[in-house]
Amino acid sequence: MIEIKNVSKWYGDFQVLSGINETIDRGQTVVICGPSGSGKSTLLRCINGLESYQKGEITVEGISLSDPKTNLYKVRRKIGMVFQKFELYPHMTVLHNITLAPMKVLKKSKQEAEKRAIALLERVGIPEKAKEYPANLSGGQQQRVAIARSLAMDPSYMLFDEPTSALDPEMIKEVLDVMIDLAKEGMTMIVVTHEMGFAREVADEIIFIDEGKIVERGTDESFFANPKSERTKAFLSQILV
Amino acid sequence: MFDAIINNLSYLLKGFLTNLELAICALAGGIFLGILVGLGRISKNRWVYHSVTLYVNFIRNIPLILVIFWFYFIMPILVGKPLNPFLSAAISFVVFEATYFGEIFRAGFQSISRDLVSAAYSTALTYTQTARYILVPIAIRRMLPSMITQSIITFQDTSLAYVIGLQELVRRTTIVDSMEVRSIQLYSFVAALFFVICFVGSRISRYYEMKSREANIL
Amino acid sequence: MGLAYKFDWSVLWREPYGEWMLQGIWLTLQMGFLAWIIALFLGIFVGTMRAAPWKLLRLVSTIYVEIFRNVPFLVQLFFWFYAGPMIFGKTLQFKINAISGLNYYVAVVGLGLYTASRVAEHVRAGFASIGQGQYQAALSTGMSQWQMYWHIMIPHALRLILPPLTTEFLTIFKNSSVAMTIGVAETTFMSYKIDSDTFHGLEATTGAMFVYLVLGMAVVKTMSYIETKFRIHGLVGR
Secondary structure, three states, rough: OOOEEEEEEEEEOOOEEEEEEEEEOOOEEEEEOOOOOOHHHHHHHHHHOOOOOOEEEEEOOEEEEOOOOOOHHHHHOOEEEEEOOOOOOOOOOOOHHHHHHHHOOOOOOOOOOOOHHHHHHHOOOOOHOOOOOOOOOOHHHHHHHHHHHOOOOOOOEEEEEOOOOOOOOOOOHHHHHHHHHHHHHHHHEEEOOOOOHHHHOOOOEEEEEEEOOOEEEEOHHHHOOOOOHHHHHHHEEEEEO | OOOOHOOOOOHHHHHHHHHHHHHHHHHHHHHHHHHHHHHHHHHOOHHHHHHHHHHHHHHOOOOOOHHHHHHHHHHHHHOOOOOOOOHHHHHHHHHHHHHHHHHHHHHHHHOOOHHHHHHHOOOOOOOOHHHHHHHHHHHHHHHHHHHHHHHHHHHHHHHHHHHHHOOHHHHHHHHHHHHOOOOOHHHHHHHHHHHHHHHHHHHHHHHHHHHHHHHOOO | OOOOOOOOOHHHOOOOOHHHHHHHHHHHHHHHHHHHHHHHHHHHHHHHHHOOHHHHHHHHHHHHHHHHHEEEEEEEHHHHHHHHHHHHOOOHHHHHHHOOOOOHHHHHEEEEHHHHHHHHHHHHHHHHHHOOOHHHHHHHHHOOOHHHHHHHHHHEEEEEEHHHHHHHHHHHHHHHHHHHHHHOHHHHHHHHHHHHHHHOHHHHHHHHHHHHHEEEHHHHHHHHHHHHHHOOOOOOOO
């Protein structure tokens, strides 16, 4: 379980997060949406300790992220993250991208790591690309590799930062399909996205963030059908065709 | 038609060898010092950052010939006896080229996107592991074309050691020219020699750059 | 310290050395500006040829650029000064060598030719970064190739390449020091001459360093003023 208690964050004078409160239970899929600059990506990066916060507390299975004694590297083994621009290591093959962390952090042997990597590639649908370099893959394929790379660490939670925003329209579905399968298999997921179709299908909760505050939250149908706040209505009318 | 060149070929080529030796010393020292300069330019320590920046900006504003002269004048004072021209020139080159290599390294270190580092961290790699397997390999691949280009420039610059009488190719050519007075032959020969090496080098750099671009490393 | 060395900074300003330095600085300035004018005009011309749609123009300009970039400037200067007059045949050769101040003219022209090749590369890069879109948009409004280049591409490219041009302008003053090797009495030459007279070359060259530093700062200040005046609003990175 991840608990976010009254978290606020400032960049200098600018407040990017204000009093965020949220609990994410195991097995849940939470979708975060909102206009650009609203702080959604920052919130995501606070959850796995890539960014720090000045007020409040985030605990991952009881471990507080702001406690100086906390070993953030250990926490990160439990949380995987997928980025908008895939961020695959361009100088390594797809296989090596996936096996690097398991070998160096989890101390797995090369055979073990590669076996697992091929299995993951099969799960995301592209086992034949194992020996290719990222530059030879399409965007959708690269993102699926990025998902496999994160899954290789056996995380309990997965964070997605606008995973399909950098993709051509025809490749969005292949990535969303992988994510939907993951959600249905019981992975705990926090997804920042504009893909409301995805939200409708698997989200247990949808949160709308604007200017660093949670403006509204709901469980799919109530959220889309009867948004309570004006800002939510305005935002939804812009992104839903 | 090429008699002046043929008669003095070994004399001239030995001079060319001196250019090569000087270039190698300059590159070895310049790259090593350049890495330190590059790190200094991205340092968070104010003393380090400002003193290195001062050094870089100072050297980059003055001509190499002047730096060569300056070391030629100061080394005997510091060391107590006149220094041989090769050593004096080598020191000048290292100090000079380090600023240019330093800027290349600085740009290389800074070019790695924050998100790529974040992606590595989010798979629980430590700072050292990220630096070793991701940052440094990518930075080196990115900096290689600029490093090759700068090395070619350094090699061309070795001709300037002429001014302190170093027995390199240009100096020897003027000596031969004063005897044979076959200026067109001789200076064309020098030009052609430099041209071939520098042209080939720049092609290699461009080829490598193109390959890196295709692999999305740049 | 080794030898007991007594510093004598007065070599920088006392007679006749102060005069020498000022003459040298004046010559450096002259050479730099004159060569820069040559380099700009020739460089823009060659650079435009490099980006032209006609293969022959591209080939000729590429040969020019590659030759002048891959041969050290010192070697180029020596070629023009020592071998150059001989190209004109035995009779003319002696007449040319008798021209007073020949080394100065050769230096200015040589510096201009060399720097022009570098300017040409920046111009070509500037055109390349503007991209096909502008080119096609201009042509589709009925302009001829020449009109398009003159009214759209060249002004746009020039503003884009102002920063690298600033660097080239700085470099021209630094490269003018190479002219000392053919006897042009500019700043670096003078500092060496002061050493031959006084054996205080260290002070003289240190002084010369500051001359170039001040020159450099003046150039950067002027060019950044020009940059702000001609800035293209909204272009990434400016």
